[in-house]
Amino acid sequence: MPELPEIESLRQKLEPQLIGATIGKVTLRRKDLRFPIPKALVRDLSGATILRLWRRSKYLLLDTDFAKTWIVHLGMSGRFFFANPDLPIDKHDHVLVNCQDDRQLRFRDPRRFGMMDWLDTKDLLSQKWFAHLGPEPLEDEFSADYLYKVCQTRRTPIKSLLMNAEVVVGVGNIYANESLFFARLHPLTLSCDLSFADIQRLCAQIKNILNHSIQVGGSSIRDYVDANSQPGLYQLSFSVYGRDGQPCFECRTPIESMQLAGRSSFYCTKCQILRNAV
DNA sequence: AAATGAACCTGTTTGC
């Protein structure tokens, strides 16, 4: 599912319901997701109060009054949502967390690419999952100046560069495809061949598209739902993602697709002209 | 060093 807009939408929905909440019983129905779930998380989360709910990259961060932060990553197919007590347990409901009211926060993840961790809140962002991450795309630190400098030092297709979390976090396959379409750049264009004007357009479009998607609750293709099990709406705005063979909204040329670094890539051959490539 | 590709796992869709 989840790229930055989905996680941010989820965070915004969870925040008013979880800030100040004290956690009750925590039930593990599986001891590992992508990685083992720390025993200390299960032991200490119960009884803790949530003080702050924030986000870094696609990681959801829940600070507690234990001076520990509960870290949740949804991987590809994860859901993190409130369930009424009468909702049957799904075979992929791996973690159940009782809250103060009778609702239960559930972590459901069929593919188990998600993860949870429990780390010291102090200096959290310098710890393992976060130490080598690039800037947040919606912060000023992610600027055309910054991106241009990075592009100049690498020789890789621009789409691969955008999806590299050491360069910028939160831009996954959907938003990389969409941003490149609006910036009129072909996914295969080598980063070092882009002009500063190209990068200015690209940087601006990434921010526009991510902000727009957050406003409408992110994209739901199959798995993603928010804290209240509601889907996002941004998939209704896709210009190229998944539109293989359908006419470009700008020029009516059929959208093409290819595999790039193992990911489906969608583009318009007329609007996104390939000047240089590998 | 940097870039590419495979692996992790299960469910759904596609194609023969």
Place this chain on the structure above:
DNA sequence: TGCAAACAGGTTCATT
């Protein structure tokens, strides 16, 4: 209809 292959929003690790 049935079965197998391909594919899926992410990230890490091994290999060039």
